[in-house]
Amino acid sequence: MVNYIWVSMTVIGLVFAAVNGTMAEVNEAIFTGAKEAVTLCIGLISILVFWLGMMKIAEEAGLLAKLSQLCRPLVKGLFPEVPKDHPAMGYILSNMVANMFGLGNAATPLGIKAMEELKRLNGGKDSASRSMITFLAINTSSLTLIPTTVIAIRMNYNSASPTDIVGPTIIATLCSTIGAIMIDRYFYYRRSRKG
């Protein structure tokens, strides 16, 4: 799907330029676009290095594990089909905490582990169980508390206050996660009514 979007944006742009007489602008755009992308990535290094470094300290101090423990009672209610001390719950919790602190690379393997355990709970079937759909819904709604990359981009373009979007992002994330959970519940009850 990305392939199609990518090709059609470029090709439509080129055709449009031919018809519209904007070839000169397009020629320039090819080179400035590439250059801007590199500048951006170099700018990202500062924040990413600092943040991931901080999070490594948090991880080694056992802070992330502790936070998972604190979230447990809250999350338990979302997954009624997962037994209390099942390893799936541990993976689900650590995945969510990693996501909260913007550790996408750490969150993905934990999420896959959680899925494996949920599949085992579901008798190894190749269809998605209720818990799996809930877990996915929460993951796709994003749990990010600190949008580090976005802050870095804003810094790159000389924002007066790069972090002033943190509060609004947290609120919007909260809304989308609560929305995801409610939508998931709605679909679950619809499914179970149908039998």
Added chain:
Amino acid sequence: MQMISAISLWFIPVLIGFVLIYGTIKQVPTYESFVEGGREGIKIAVSIIPFLIGMMVAISVFRASGALDFLMDFIRPGMEMVGIPPEIVPLAIIRPISGTAALGMTSDIIGVYGPDSFIGRLAAVLQGSTDTTFYVLTVYFGAVGIKKMGDALKVGLLADLVGIVAAIVVVTVVFS
């Protein structure tokens, strides 16, 4: 409103202070751990360069040719009727499909409209408050061999819609 700006201002510094003090109490070799974790950041930033170049060149071409303006004028009336700024529509469409593509588009929007403009802030919040539904779905279900996805895709996309609406409402309320 003041509380939201206070959260924005205090959240990161307080968290950093807390992590450093907690780490010291737990006798973590703080500086060494920081350096070790930081290395990962360089790897990530460098590894997304090709993704961003590909996507940002495509967007630049699309914009410079005049095709984007044409599309904007076309969808503007319908979008404005429901209160969605048309400039944000391409980002909203690509956000659930590809994370790096959305990142490229977010930075393009922030660069063109300015980081402190309404559109720039909206793009920033939108990028931060939703995730790449198709990617999460493919990776998580693909890795463990789930073939029947049930309602997962529908739930994920509807949740994205809630996220987009929430971002528009929150940014409008906080920044205007």
